[in-house]
Amino acid sequence: xxxxxxxxxxxxxxxxxxxxxxxxxxxxxxxxxxxxxxxxxxxxxxxxxxxxxxxxxxxxxxxxxxxxxxxxxxxxxxxxxxxxxxxxxxxxxxxxxxxxxxxxxxxxxxxxxxxxxxxxxxxxxxxxxxxxxxxxxxxxxxxxxxxxxxxxxxxxxxxxxxxxxxxxxxxxxxxxxxxxxxxxxxxxxxxxxxxxxxxxxxxxxxxxxxxxxxxxxxxxxxxxxxxxxxxxxxxxxxxxxxxxxxxxxxxxxxxx
Amino acid sequence: xxxxxxxxxxxxxxxxxxxxxxxxxxxxxxxxxxxxxxxxxxxxxxxxxxxxxxxxxxxxxxxxxxxxxxxxxxxxxxxxxxxxxxxxxxxxxxxxxxxxxxxxxxxxxxxxxxxxxxxxxxxxxxxxxxxxxxxxxxxxxxxxxxxxxxxxxxxxxxxxxxxxxxxxxxxxxxxxxxxxxxxxxxxxxxxxxxxxxxxxxxxxxxxxxxxxxxxxxxxxxxxxxxxxxxxxxxxxxxxxxxxxxxxxxxxxxxxxxxxxxxxxxxxxxxxxxxxxxxxxxxxxxxxxxxxxxxxxxxxxxxxxxxxxxxxxxxxxxxxxxxxxxxxxxxxxxxxx
Numbered sequence: 363x364x365x366x367x368x369x370x371x372x373x374x375x376x377x378x379x380x381x382x383x384x385x386x387x388x389x390x391x392x393x394x395x396x397x398x399x400x401x402x403x404x405x406x407x408x409x410x411x412x413x414x415x416x417x418x419x420x421x422x423x424x425x426x427x428x429x430x431x432x433x434x435x436x437x438x439x440x441x442x443x444x445x446x447x448x449x450x451x452x453x454x455x456x457x458x459x460x461x462x463x464x465x466x467x468x469x470x471x472x473x474x475x476x477x478x479x480x481x482x483x484x485x486x487x488x489x490x491x492x493x494x495x496x497x498x499x500x501x502x503x504x505x506x507x508x509x510x511x512x513x514x515x516x517x518x519x520x521x522x523x524x525x526x527x528x529x530x531x532x533x534x535x536x537x538x539x540x541x542x543x544x545x546x547x548x549x550x551x552x553x554x555x556x557x558x559x560x561x562x563x564x565x566x567x568x569x570x571x572x573x574x575x576x577x578x579x580x581x582x583x584x585x586x587x588x589x590x591x592x593x594x595x596x597x598x599x600x601x602x603x604x605x606x607x608x609x610x611x612x613x614x615x616x617x618x
Numbered sequence: 619x620x621x622x623x624x625x626x627x628x629x630x631x632x633x634x635x636x637x638x639x640x641x642x643x644x645x646x647x648x649x650x651x652x653x654x655x656x657x658x659x660x661x662x663x664x665x666x667x668x669x670x671x672x673x674x675x676x677x678x679x680x681x682x683x684x685x686x687x688x689x690x691x692x693x694x695x696x697x698x699x700x701x702x703x704x705x706x707x708x709x710x711x712x713x714x715x716x717x718x719x720x721x722x723x724x725x726x727x728x729x730x731x732x733x734x735x736x737x738x739x740x741x742x743x744x745x746x747x748x749x750x751x752x753x754x755x756x757x758x759x760x761x762x763x764x765x766x767x768x769x770x771x772x773x774x775x776x777x778x779x780x781x782x783x784x785x786x787x788x789x790x791x792x793x794x795x796x797x798x799x800x801x802x803x804x805x806x807x808x809x810x811x812x813x814x815x816x817x818x819x820x821x822x823x824x825x826x827x828x829x830x831x832x833x834x835x836x837x838x839x840x841x842x843x844x845x846x847x848x849x850x851x852x853x854x855x856x857x858x859x860x861x862x863x864x865x866x867x868x869x870x871x872x873x874x875x876x877x878x879x880x881x882x883x884x885x886x887x888x889x890x891x892x893x894x895x896x897x898x899x900x901x902x903x904x905x906x907x908x909x910x911x912x913x914x915x916x917x918x919x920x921x922x923x924x925x926x927x928x929x930x931x932x933x934x935x936x937x938x939x940x941x942x943x944x945x946x947x948x949x950x951x952x953x954x
Binding site for chain 2: 416418437438439440442443447448450454455456457458459463464466467468469470471472473474489528529531532
């Protein structure tokens with residue numbers, strides 16, 4: 363069955379920073395088209411794991427396999443080129459450019475040029491139109507002034523959306539969302555959830571690192587729990603949260 | 619007492635000229651074209667205006683040479699985020715290459731200058747390649763060190779004329795070619811770069827300055843973008859060097875002088891960083907100023923420094939940013 367195809371397979375990733383063991387033997391598989399959550403207390407190694415997979419940090423040992431191809435230790439731009447996009451926890455749009463011009467950069471990338479397929483093509487001069495189309499999809503009102511504002515003046519909610527838009531502009535197969543809900547109000551999160559669902563319907567595989575469990579569990583099919591760099595549980599959200607070790611990790615052993 | 623504050627509002631005319639409708643009336647077109655045409659015509663007529671003062675005609679050439687170096691610095695620093703402290707590196711390489719091509723290989727001027735510009739740009743880019751994948755201050759340090767290093771190498775090995783330099787370099791055909799070659803090319807570089815930084819590829823470079831991680835995550839190789847930017851900047855710098863070698867009919871160690879690194883930076887500070895034209899205007903002010911102060915001998919450095927400091931303290935935005943604001947916006951007092 364095509365639904366059961368494993369698109370990303372992470373095997374025994376370990377990483378140490380000096381004496382600190384950030385990740386120890388973490389392994390997991392992600393199937394094509396699913397929403398996979400990675401949760402864990404602060405400092406449990408979630409972002410380091412994303413950095414290892416997307417090439418921003420070289421893993422100490424272990425393997426990352428994307429569609430049967432070993433991509434461990436590749437440069438970040440090569441990994442993005444084969445279809446793995448990511449957002450950053452600390453979002454930094456291209457501050458001096460208007461919001462829609464922020465998307466010119468991913469649209470100019472070799473991957474976007476190769477795949478093309480955005481309405482209006484990817485040819486020179488049409489990228490502005492394509493950029494505004496993408497922004498509209500992601501919740502920027504086309505006829506308002508918002509897409510044309512300088513990115514640094516946008517509110518946090520729009521900056522988060524801009525991060526997502528930057529990712530989908532390269533038409534990735536996998537998107538890593540590093541805490542896209544953090545710092546947002548409840549209503550802003552409510553506005554973001556349909557976007558995640560729509561990305562899933564468009565056939566993207568989504569891996570979300572999140573602290574906001576309630577919202578994550580509404581979209582995620584499976585979650586993995588990290589604590590002090592170790593994987594302590596994996597499975598359906600409702601079963602994982604009942605796991606004794608997960609409760610200990612979140613509440614401390616005394617609290618259970 | 620009522621509190622008042624100053625408010626800045628875009629002029630109606632500015633807003634009307636932002637789109638295609640700018641061509642709907644002569645007034646709108648004049649608003650857009652006026653300053654540009656005035657600048658271009660003023661620069662083009664400089665050699666004729668200064669016919670009255672032959673000494674100052676020589677200054678035009680130096681002004682434009684520094685203007686090109688300043689454009690190169692402004693482009694790298696404010697559009698790519700690479701602070702280059704080595705304008706002298708580019709001029710030195712360009713100048714020496716042109717002199718070598720001209721005297722050793724016997725190439726005529728119209729071949730040696732383009733060859734030195736292109737070859738110099740390639741050579742500079744290759745030499746700077748090792749520090750391009752790094753982030754931070756390394757690029758600035760390496761560009762500062764290279765001219766010093768090469769000067770010592772030429773001195774120690776006594777190659778290319780050693781401390782005396784290479785003489786017997788062909789001059790340019792006549793005075794007007796001297797003036798207009800550098801004037802036209804500085805205008806070409808200025809308006810070419812202004813266009814380039816707003817193209818899609820220019821936006822990618824500006825993205826590298828704002829946030830290189832994000833550019834990487836979009837699947838673009840940041841190092842190769844920086845290589846391209848350094849090539850463009852060193853192309854302009856090497857042209858300046860090659861031009862000076864033929865202008866003075868001599869290529870010597872002074873082509874690696876610190877002036878070629880520092881004055882362009884000062885010009886960009888005075889003119890307004892990130893405007894490109896500010897870089898040109900800055901060097902059109904600073905170079906004649908330093909000529910005027912020549913009478914004071916070494917004391918001119920003091921006056922020069924005081925003027926620069928005053929600028930940084932009182933008008934740190936730069937002349938061009940200030941002028942653009944006055945041109946496009948008006949100010950009024952409003953109640954808080």
